[in-house]
Amino acid sequence: MSGVIPYVVRRALTALPTIAIFACFVFLLQKLLPGDPVLAMAGEDRDPATIAALRLQYHLDDPLPLQFLHWAKGALAGDLGESLRNHDTVIHLIAQKLPVTIELALLSTLFSLLIGIPAGILAAAKKGSVWDNLARGVALWGVSIPTFWFGIVLIIIVSVNLQWLPASGYASIAEDPWQNIRTMILPAFVLGNAQAGILMRHTRSSMLEVLRQDYVRTARAKGLSEMRVVMAHAFRNALGPLVTVTAVLLGQLLAGAVLTEQVFSIPGFGKMLVDAVFNRDYAVVQGVALCTGVGFIVLNLLADIAQLLLNPRLRAS
Amino acid sequence: MKTGFLIAGALALSATAASAQTLRIGLLDDPDLLDPAPGKSFVGRIVFQSMCDKLVDISPDLKIVPRLALSWETTEDGKVLTFKLRDGVTFQDGEPFNAAAVKYNIERDKTMPESIRKAELASVDTVEVIDPLTVRFNLKKPDSTLLAALTDRSGMMVAPEAAKQAGAKFGLNPVCSGPYKFVERVQQDHITLARDPNYWNAKAFSFEKIVFRTIPDSTARLASLRSGDLDIAERVEPTDVKELEAQKGFKVFSVVSLGYQGLTINVANGPASKAPIGQDKRIRQALSLAIDRQGLVDAAFDGQFVPAGQAVPPVSPYYSDKFPPPARDLDKAKALLKAAGVEHPVLNLRYTTSSRGQKVNEIIQAMAAEAGFDVKLVSTEFATQMKVQTDGDFEGSQIGWSGRPDPDGNIYSFYVCGGGLNDSHYCNQDVDKILGDARLTTDVAARKALYEKFNAIALDELPIIYLYFEKWIWGVTAKLQGFTPYPDGMIRLEGVKLAQ
Numbered sequence: 078m079s080g081v082i083p084y085v086v087r088r089a090l091t092a093l094p095t096i097a098i099f100a101c102f103v104f105l106l107q108k109l110l111p112g113d114p115v116l117a118m119a120g121e122d123r124d125p126a127t128i129a130a131l132r133l134q135y136h137l138d139d140p141l142p143l144q145f146l147h148w149a150k151g152a153l154a155g156d157l158g159e160s161l162r163n164h165d166t167v168i169h170l171i172a173q174k175l176p177v178t179i180e181l182a183l184l185s186t187l188f189s190l191l192i193g194i195p196a197g198i199l200a201a202a203k204k205g206s207v208w209d210n211l212a213r214g215v216a217l218w219g220v221s222i223p224t225f226w227f228g229i230v231l232i233i234i235v236s237v238n239l240q241w242l243p244a245s246g247y248a249s250i251a252e253d254p255w256q257n258i259r260t261m262i263l264p265a266f267v268l269g270n271a272q273a274g275i276l277m278r279h280t281r282s283s284m285l286e287v288l289r290q291d292y293v294r295t296a297r298a299k300g301l302s303e304m305r306v307v308m309a310h311a312f313r314n315a316l317g318p319l320v321t322v323t324a325v326l327l328g329q330l331l332a333g334a335v336l337t338e339q340v341f342s343i344p345g346f347g348k349m350l351v352d353a354v355f356n357r358d359y360a361v362v363q364g365v366a367l368c369t370g371v372g373f374i375v376l377n378l379l380a381d382i383a384q385l386l387l388n389p390r391l392r393a394s
Numbered sequence: 395m396k397t398g399f400l401i402a403g404a405l406a407l408s409a410t411a412a413s414a415q416t417l418r419i420g421l422l423d424d425p426d427l428l429d430p431a432p433g434k435s436f437v438g439r440i441v442f443q444s445m446c447d448k449l450v451d452i453s454p455d456l457k458i459v460p461r462l463a464l465s466w467e468t469t470e471d472g473k474v475l476t477f478k479l480r481d482g483v484t485f486q487d488g489e490p491f492n493a494a495a496v497k498y499n500i501e502r503d504k505t506m507p508e509s510i511r512k513a514e515l516a517s518v519d520t521v522e523v524i525d526p527l528t529v530r531f532n533l534k535k536p537d538s539t540l541l542a543a544l545t546d547r548s549g550m551m552v553a554p555e556a557a558k559q560a561g562a563k564f565g566l567n568p569v570c571s572g573p574y575k576f577v578e579r580v581q582q583d584h585i586t587l588a589r590d591p592n593y594w595n596a597k598a599f600s601f602e603k604i605v606f607r608t609i610p611d612s613t614a615r616l617a618s619l620r621s622g623d624l625d626i627a628e629r630v631e632p633t634d635v636k637e638l639e640a641q642k643g644f645k646v647f648s649v650v651s652l653g654y655q656g657l658t659i660n661v662a663n664g665p666a667s668k669a670p671i672g673q674d675k676r677i678r679q680a681l682s683l684a685i686d687r688q689g690l691v692d693a694a695f696d697g698q699f700v701p702a703g704q705a706v707p708p709v710s711p712y713y714s715d716k717f718p719p720p721a722r723d724l725d726k727a728k729a730l731l732k733a734a735g736v737e738h739p740v741l742n743l744r745y746t747t748s749s750r751g752q753k754v755n756e757i758i759q760a761m762a763a764e765a766g767f768d769v770k771l772v773s774t775e776f777a778t779q780m781k782v783q784t785d786g787d788f789e790g791s792q793i794g795w796s797g798r799p800d801p802d803g804n805i806y807s808f809y810v811c812g813g814g815l816n817d818s819h820y821c822n823q824d825v826d827k828i829l830g831d832a833r834l835t836t837d838v839a840a841r842k843a844l845y846e847k848f849n850a851i852a853l854d855e856l857p858i859i860y861l862y863f864e865k866w867i868w869g870v871t872a873k874l875q876g877f878t879p880y881p882d883g884m885i886r887l888e889g890v891k892l893a894q
Contacts (some may be wrong), residue, residue: 112777116784123784123814130507163427164563165581173580229613236621244618245420245609247583342609342618344583352424352582357777 081385085378092374096367100152103366104145107359114161114357135161148363157367158360160353167364170349175368178345180250181268181338182330184261186323188269189276192219194319196273197280201288202307212281216274228267228340235263245342264341268334272326279322283315290314316387324380328373333365415892416603419885420615420627424582424608429565430550431502431509436796436883439547440628441606443884445587446570448549449477449496450541452799454649454880456710458541462491462551462571472536472834479527483594485553486575493529497521498554500531508562513807513814514543538836542800546882573599573887582608600891619644619869625892626877626885630869632698638869648867649879650709652797654702654804655754657681657743657859662819663786670736671789677739678856680730684765685758686722691862694753698867702860704849705804709881712801712842717849719860727765740768744782745792747773754861755792783817791817794864799882801845802833809852820857 115131116123132138136147151158157167193216200212236244242263248256287293288311296306333347346365353361385391425438430446433439449463463477483491500521503511517537522530533540543549556569568576573596574587585606589599607624609615612631619627620641630638630646639646659678660667671677687701703719706712731737743758745751751773759769774782782788795815797804806829807813811821825848832844852858866883876889 110778112775112781114777116780117777124510124513125814126512127508127510134507163565163581165566170581225611229611229617232614232617232621236623237617240621243623244621245607245614246618246623339611340614342583342607342611342614344580348582348610355775355777 081382084385085382088378088381092378095374096370097149099370100149100363100367101145104148104359104363105141107354107357107362108141108144110354110357112357114359117356148360152363152367157364160361161358162353162356162361167360170361171364171368174344174346174349176249177247177343178331178333178347180257181261181265181334181343181345182327184265185268185272185330185334186327188265189272189326190323192269192273193276194280197277198284198307198312200277200281201284202303204285212277216277219270219272219274222271223336224267224271224334225336225340227270228264228337231263231267232340247341247343260341260343264334264337264343267341268330268337275326276319276322279318280315283318284311287311287315317384320380320383320387324376328376331372331376332369415601416605417601417626417887417890417892418605418607418624420607420609420618420624422610422612422615422629424610425585425606427565428568428576428579428585430547430552431506431511432565433547434510437606437608437628440883440885441585441587442547442550442570442572444574444604444887445568445572445576446550446552447483447572448546448551449544450549452542452545452880452882454878456799456881458545466541468536468836472538472836473533475531475533475540476524477529477531479529480594481527483571484592485551485556485569485571486590486592487553487556487569489553489555490526491551491571492526493523494526495551495554496529497523498557499551500548502552502557503548506562511548514548515540536834536836538833538841539800539802539806542798542803545799574604577603584608595888598888601887604887616869619871622871625871625874627869628866628883628885630867632695632865632867634869635698635867636696643872645870645872645874646867647870647877647879648698648865649881650700650707651864651866651883652707652710652799652804652881653795654705654707654797654863655792655794655861656702657758657861658783658791658793658818659857659859660786660788660790660818661857662821663817666786666789667819669741669789670734670739671741674734674736675855676730676734677736678859679854680727680734680765681741681762681767682720682856682859683723683727683730684762684767685859685861686761687719687862689722690754690757690761693757694750695862699865700863702863704853704860705808705858706801706845707797707863707881710799710801711838712845714842714846714849716846717853722761724765731766738766738768740770741790742770742772742788743790743792744772744774744779744788746776746779751792758792758861786817786819788817792861797882801841802829805829805845805848806833808858809848818857820855822851822855825851 115128115137136144148158159166160170196212196215200209203209232244235241242259247260250257293306293311296310333345333350335347335351338345338347350362350365421437421440423435423437425441426435427433428438428441430442447462449461450458451461453459462480462483464480466475466477468475479493485491500515500518503509504515517533517535517540518531519534520532522532524530551571553569557564560567573590573593575590577586577588579585587604589602609618615627616630616634618624635646638644659671661672691697691699691701701719704714704717743755745755755771759771762769783791795804807815809816809820810826810829828844828848832841835841866879870877873893875891875893880886
């Protein structure tokens with residue numbers, strides 16, 4: 078275990094320049110977009126005096142490197158700026174939306190694990206059989222279905238016709254946990270279903286790889302039940318790649334699932350990010366990008382540490 | 395005696411039951427800053443309608459009616475407008491509403507850097523407090539459009555002390571004098587308002603709370619209405635109307651809006667205006683005649699919207715019967731193109747990306763092709779589209795306008811030389827004179843005659859080809875009583891209740 082701490086410290090240090098370059102890149106991309114945030118803010122009537130005043134106030138006529146430095150200085154001091162659209166601080170907006178997105182990401186990943194992993198194990202253990210084909214069919218369906226279509230269909234069946242769950246009306250866990258779960262089940266299922274297929278395929282191929290190994294034959298030869306061989310021996314060792322894949326999928330979800338959030342009216346990152354891009358709300362986009370980048374890097378780090386813990390052979394290096 | 399008590403008891407119970415109700419309204423968009431001075435979104439106005447009272451309001455037939463101002467009079471020369479204000483009104487934080495508050499608000503609208511109300515109030519020179527209930531507007535020149543401007547955000551009154559303390563952040567915690575006060579907001583999710591018991595007409599408002607929920611996806615919004623999670627859904631898709639009307643438990647209200655959708659042709663804004671269509675009005679006339687407006691509305695909107703032939707909708711007193719929407723006439727269109735010497739003009743038509751925009755513009759493309767036009771469609775998202783138009787980087791642009799109660803609001807800035815919204819850079823001195831004169835008189839008949847003169851020119855030169863008027867369509871639960879549709883699309887809750 079002694080190698081883990083310095084490993085973490087080294088990874089954290091190399092993450093810093095990555096984040097800095099990433100922030101710069103996002104900033105430049107935004108500025109390349111045509112269109113003018115002040116024109117977007119100035120409303121239908123486009124009063125020229127207001128437009129000029131706003132450009133001055135938000136440093137929008139400064140040279141680009143200066144604008145970026147202005148933002149970076151603030152970010153280092155903990156001030157990510159303000160939304161051009163509603164003067165709310167970016168930190169406050171992120172604080173409101175990040176827990177929602179994290180919750181949705183975690184619940185979706187839970188669903189995808191609950192569906193994908195057992196399906197993958199079954200498919201591998203019964204390779205070539207009806208179960209294998211069924212599992213692969215379900216995986217293909219999950220990945221192919223458009224999330225927004227599936228979401229709307231579920232809303233119509235479950236909320237409008239059966240009246241089992243609400244169609245909208247998100248409440249935070251702190252405010253109303255029961256309503257929170259009721260509004261999160263469907264979107265989490267929709268997202269989880271889409272990713273279950275990917276997890277299923279990875280589980281299946283990882284398991285097949287492991288099941289071919291000599292020590293599995295040995296375990297069978299020792300007379301252990303098939304269930305014990307598959308679960309206790311094979312699956313344990315197939316976990317490695319799965320941890321990495323799960324971390325990547327979770328990281329993607331942290332950027333916000335725009336279409337799902339739109340369909341289920343969940344106030345998460347995705348919708349905020351898309352709106353900010355359309356409104357040329359630079360500070361918000363930078364703030365969300367920073368958050369997502371950091372989140373992704375942290376997740377990858379955690380996945381790598383999990384690998385170290387799972388697989389003692391890796392610790393030697 | 396006993397029945398008397400029973401009835402009284404039952405009434406008391408039903409009153410408390412009614413007053414504990416929350417009204418849930420589904421909005422298509424998330425409002426921007428909840429401050430009338432910089433506010434620019436349509437949905438923001440819906441929230442303001444319940445939260446911030448204004449000096450005057452409109453009736454369903456677009457007459458100006460008292461609200462915070464009880465009466466008003468203009469001097470002979472039209473340069474002084476004096477209001478008598480309602481007594482006994484307080485802001486939601488207890489501050490008194492009076493002439494000084496009006497003065498503060500108008501000056502705030504005119505001077506606050508982020509305020510976009512400056513153009514609407516450009517004719518106001520100074521505001522004088524005559525006495526606490528009398529306020530005088532001294533105008534630089536007569537302006538018959540000012541009252542109409544005061545029926546919207548320019549006339550909304552915010553609490554002066556609260557506004558001074560909060561500065562630019564006022565919109566995060568607005569304090570006005572309307573029937574409902576601001577409670578909380580989660581951006582892009584919901585806004586909650588609660589009844590102000592001190593409102594001067596509190597008993598006309600039966601709901602204890604209003605929750606505005608932002609549900610941008612129209613199918614999801616409609617589903618929320620049908621599942622019982624919303625009481626009112628605004629801007630129901632026209633193609634969903636027939637199905638909703640057939641459902642038990644729901645009602646549909648609709649009204650022709652104040653705004654229009656049209657094609658703006660670049661006639662003088664940069665090099666792109668040199669295209670044949672920008673230079674020769676006959677080609678523009680041909681395009682207008684090539685479009686079957688009723689067919690367009692039937693195909694794209696299930697017949698729910700209304701063909702347009704002028705800037706002002708039928709509900710307006712200034713609508714002119716002399717200029718109905720042109721019927722399709724392919725022969726005349728082709729003859730016009732022949733006379734112009736360009737039988738197959740090419741038109742690059744730009745529009746804002748949306749599924750509705752795509753439908754409408756593909757129909758236009760197909761219809762125009764039958765007259766010989768080669769229309770190429772280019773779609774971009776909103777902010778880019780705005781820039782493209784101001785820069786003159788377009789030949790034609792399919793774009794609309796949300797509409798104002800006064801015809802000047804749908805016309806002036808689009809047609810006068812150098813007008814703030816005149817992206818086509820159309821410029822005609824006669825038109826400038828007519829539109830300027832229309833602002834100087836309040837006489838309806840005189841203004842109507844002037845706008846008819848305007849139409850005779852504008853609808854011949856066609857820098858803007860009017861296509862259709864949209865309708866505001868609300869889906870509501872059948873339990874909702876007392877709802878009146880207004881052409882400005884606002885939800886007015888006076889007298890509205892939910893049956894038990």
